[in-house]
Amino acid sequence: MKIVAVTACPTGIAHTYMSQEAIERECKKRGYQVKVETQGSMGIENELTQSDIEEADVVILAVGIGIDGEERFDEKRDNGKVIEANPSLVIKDPSKFIDEAEKL
Amino acid sequence: MSANRVIRNDMIFLNERISSKENALYFLTTKAVQVKIITQQEEFLSKVLEREAMVSTAVGYQIAMPHGKSQAVQQPFIGFLRTLEPFVWSTQDNEAVNMVFLIGVPAENQGNIHLKVISQLSKKLLHDSFREQLSQLNQVDEIYSLLASLNKNLSAK
Numbered sequence: 001m002k003i004v005a006v007t008a009c010p011t012g013i014a015h016t017y018m019s020q021e022a023i024e025r026e027c028k029k030r031g032y033q034v035k036v037e038t039q040g041s042m043g044i045e046n047e048l049t050q051s052d053i054e055e056a057d058v059v060i061l062a063v064g065i066g067i068d069g070e071e072r073f074d075e076k077r078d079n080g081k082v083i084e085a086n087p088s089l090v091i092k093d094p095s096k097f098i099d100e101a102e103k104l
Numbered sequence: 105m106s107a108n109r110v111i112r113n114d115m116i117f118l119n120e121r122i123s124s125k126e127n128a129l130y131f132l133t134t135k136a137v138q139v140k141i142i143t144q145q146e147e148f149l150s151k152v153l154e155r156e157a158m159v160s161t162a163v164g165y166q167i168a169m170p171h172g173k174s175q176a177v178q179q180p181f182i183g184f185l186r187t188l189e190p191f192v193w194s195t196q197d198n199e200a201v202n203m204v205f206l207i208g209v210p211a212e213n214q215g216n217i218h219l220k221v222i223s224q225l226s227k228k229l230l231h232d233s234f235r236e237q238l239s240q241l242n243q244v245d246e247i248y249s250l251l252a253s254l255n256k257n258l259s260a261k
Contacts, residue, residue: 009159010155010158010159011155011171011173013169013171013173013207013209013219013222014161014163014169014171014207014222014226015161015163015226016223017222017223017226017227018163018226018227018229018230020227021226021227021230022230025230040219040223041209041219042216042219042220042223064159088159088160088163088164091163091164091230092163092164
């Protein structure tokens, strides 16, 4: 399984990076491939390429605000493969969202 | 600017008898004024509370990470307060916290080093062993070394 995600929050200071870490750790624990793009105070980092997105089984958008390049995920969204998540909840219980990803 | 100065031993406070968000923020910002990393306490506090009003910064694990970006911040910093007893951080989510990281960032961008330290800290907080040490170490110097080790990880990259 391959999961890609974007994380972002209003000031881009704490939650963006905590939710990145939460998703990465939970995926690695389960042996999944994972790549998480952060859109925070340091700008866009670890940017997802078109092929990252195409190869992904599931996209998780853990974003508390609008993000750059949301249209990149339109096709995945049409296929019902996008999970929208509140970054705070992802930090507290990442397993719930990865469980959800497994069911898609 | 040295990344080391983001973490400072004069902004680490352990086992304080504080039991509300307002008091915790007032306490930490007062200390920040004393060590001259912020001017205009009210201005900075209002930015922190503004952010807090959007979504509570309690992040689980009995930790809150209030933060503000403001012209009152002279130098980026991370302050740490550990209270004797947990208290409810926000009625938004009724989460109890006993560890508070107050983060201050200047309004004008001064490069990314301090932001890297903050992001490293945010990530580390998800590691059980790091949190255990944060809640158990009882000397300011020990907590300082633990937090300052984040800087070393950065320069090693």
